[in-house]
Amino acid sequence: MGKLRLLFAKEGRAVYISHLDLMRTLQRVFLREGVALRHSQGFHPHPVLSIALPLSVGQSSRCEILDFETLEDLEGEELVRRLNRSLPEGLLARSCYVPVWPVRELEKLQCRVELLYDAGVRAGAAEAVKDLLSRESVVIRKRTKRKAMAELDIRPLLHSLEVREELGALALEAVVSAQNPGLNPALLAAAVEAHLPDLAPDFVRVRRLEALDKRGETFR
């Protein structure tokens, strides 16, 4: 019996799997491999699987974290190998280990937001975006869970930012708050759209690069 943590990537075609579907898929992957998981007690027992920070559909990540408990002691490396032969394309187990830190210590996320411009990046765009996101407050309008519109200042949730011009794209490398509350990095693009309409991108790609603790060290 042991608590384990899986670090995995979600990329390519798998980015379209929703959080709920991912949970179902992972359950089946464990069953396929004959890995018995601890189940919840109660009338409808279900395996105890928990993803630290659900990822929006369409975003990719190389640092997803899943906590679970197996009924027998299993070696992490061996489990990684077994899971990888049963996972669908785009999901990749990277490592598996006994967790030391609780998930609440995962405070920040390093991520990359690509703003794509089909007609090329305008001169001065990188500076304009950098200036916007360096202001004291950057308020955007956001739909709440109850479907009402609310204003949100994203600036306090953005901890560092680099903006680079690439071919046909602006690449934002940012560190944002992960939880309580967290910032969906897609909202950085929403801020550009709202405040710099001339620089509204044709498409936005979001990727999680690394999970960090409060000191900015890699969280595992």
Added chain:
Amino acid sequence: MDKRLERILPRVQKPARYVGGEYNEVQKDKRDVDVRFAFCFPDTYEIGMSNLGFRILYAVMNDLPGVWCERAFAPWTDMEAQMRAAGVPLYALESGDPVGGFDIIGFSVGYEMAYTAMLNMLELSGVPLRSAQRPSLAPLVVAGGTAMYNPEPVADFIDLALIGEGEEQLPELIALYRRAKGEGWDKPRFLRAAAGIGGVYVPSLYEISYNLDGTVSAITPQEGAPERVYKRAVSDMDRSRFPTKTIVPSTEIVHDRVTLELFRGCIRGCRFCQAGYVYRPVRCRSRELLARYGQEAIEDSGYQEMTLSSLSTSDYPELAGLCDDLAAFCGKNHVNLSLPSLRADSFSMELMERLQRGRKAGLTFAPEAGTQRLRDAINKNVTEEDLTASLRTAFAGGWSAVKLYFMLGLPTETDEDVLGIAEMANRAVHTWREYASNKNRPLRLTVSTSWFVPKPFTAFQWEAQIPREEYERRVKLLREAITAKAVTYNWHDGETSFLEAVLARGDRRLCAVLEEAHRRGARLDAWSDCFDLNRWLEAFSACGLDPAFYANRERSRDEVLPWSTISCYVSEDFLWRQRELAYASVTTPDCRTRCSGCGANVVEGGECYHG
């Protein structure tokens, strides 16, 4: 991934169904492939991936060296709009390549309401709709599935139809295609040769002439095409492919579980049931093999539910034994076994009790008709006593949600039969009061009625569907007769069933109507949110045809039926006799009790039911 596709996916609902990449998806190296088959299901991913036949044939074709079978499904309306706006053609999930560039485009068509989805998928592929507009060999457009027992309504669109079960016939067709491609045959030469494969029907090789009243006067084969095309059927189920390693979707589908196919065909002979006639004779898989397949499929997929599937599962000769074989493995791995349909008999109930450990989900019975006389007429050999006994066991065992299915508009139905449904419902409520083990859980009894659709290759293929006003009157009659509070009454809206009745027994002239209805926006007609009967009525009048001619007209015995080139081995004489017996309310025993000489036994070389 295609850049245009990446752009549109964030804007559509459930994008996971449009990307493939699932566990067990088949990938092949294009350099090793010389025949590419786009296997199209004319409905959504969730429906298509739930279809066992689709999965079997996917496995059969991908087993063939040099052949890559890939999947395509009908996009939902939001995705279709995005694809059209972005200029993204219909693509196959495995490679992402456009369907229009494949060698063969094959449709699996289970029901008539999917016809416009077929046309729409061809259009989204950039492939001309009509066979005559596609002069070259590729892409060859073929279609199979239960609806293709009468392919006439789509005859002008497809190059050929595959009649019956596809496991043996598709590899033969693909082998011929490979030869034709290698030797540079033109399409007419290929089609003439294909017509020689058993079960292949090439519509363009048959000339249809009509009488002044619109009925068919003659069907004349051309260029050596056979007078009759006989369905294909697997004779030995133990040697037919059952895929235990099969795609596990990463998003939820309709039947998200292992489907274990116990047998094909049905011994019962309900006179309205097309599947019951065209899948004859009954062919069982052996119990040992099934137990092994079931375990392998669960182990490979990670599913925790398995359904024991067939047209009438409680008729599997060794069902209790099979359940025993599976019980140990399923119990240990928390796998639920389920039965798709229940006959109202004591055996089925006992089995249900055993399978449903703890969880008492709803029970469904289909008496189909409200009086014994009408049940005899349709040969649904279930008595009211059977049903009452089953309900007694169910209520005593703690079940409180029961659904009863009926049809309205069956041949010979009178108001007495309609009111009989209400009486059955009331008696069911009584049974609950007397026997329910826990009366604190209120009874939920649902009575559902659909509108009977006469289908080809049944005893009722000559019948008229009752007019819509009459159907609605009977619904009202029943609605007012159901008084018990615990009973909920649901009835099918008539519009879909009317069109189904038109298309099911349609002739080749309906191709123009289909094309016109599609042009006016008909797509996913099986979905009520997409279906619009007015669009169809306009299409009929634009083509100068009357839908009532197809739905509401009784055919005479000597009329040339549009599907009479095709045979499922059950003779027309047998069907006519069954019809006469229906009018006399005389039942026919099931195939296990006595052979009634339908003609299907040639599939098994003369001897039909053993076991």
